[in-house]
Amino acid sequence: MSTLKVVEGDFSGWTCAACGQALELRPVDLEYLGSRFNVELPACPACGLVLVPEDLAQGKMAQVEKLLEDK
């Protein structure tokens, strides 16, 4: 299954606090309750730290959690 593009916007201004590297959009596996989704998120190319934008966490990710929890 192809990587899902779940964020829009410019993240070029974000850098990793630990490595100082500019974040890049990378494929990331999100796993919840046994289900796995390969999505594209900004991440540090050096240490792999992933940025989950607030609107994604409170929007689509919250909807998906609710769906998988069958609430």
Add this chain to the structure above:
Amino acid sequence: MTKPPAPVPFWAKPGLRRAAGEALRPGGLDLTRRGLALAEVAAGVRVLDAGCGPGATLDFLAGQGLRPCGLDLTPDQPAPGAPPRVAGDAAALPFADGTFAAVFCECVLSLVPDPSRVMAEFVRVLAPGGALVLSDLFRPETAPRPPDPDGSCAAGAFSFAEVLGMFAEHGLYPRAVENHTRQLRELAARLLFLGELDDCPTCATGYYLLVARKTGDAPCSTTPASA
């Protein structure tokens, strides 16, 4: 004055292909593989994929050593060497009686106008002892039929009792039934991630895989027990 174009049905939207891949349904080819295992068909036999769409199941079945044929209202032109596809209506199959050892119908029955007629046609083209591999959405017995704003299969989903009733009516005997609602939820989640769903209209809906066998020409007179 021109008539406005008909809305694109949900299954034909590019977003579904991005979320579900070429199989265009919950569970993808994993469920097809499971159905094939439960159907226990011999190598080299003729099988039908009714509602073959882009042909993902056809290619898979050919790769398993079977001789698949696809049917769709408007089939894509197959690539050279790919399994054949026939244009036709599942309610009037253009095949002789007893042609196929198995019929696959994946996430299609909920879209057809006359599912009982389609089921009768499946039985007709199955050889005695042949298997019907059916996967589709189901709605809870108590849930009302949902509205159909975009041609989604959820609007045409039957209750499980209704499906078993059609089996009984047409002489099909369930051999295996599995609940794969998780795969439906995961597809809905991918659609949510892609922004193709604003909310979750399928939350009350489940997804089943059902394998039944045609054991003879006489219709079954009793309702089979659910597994």
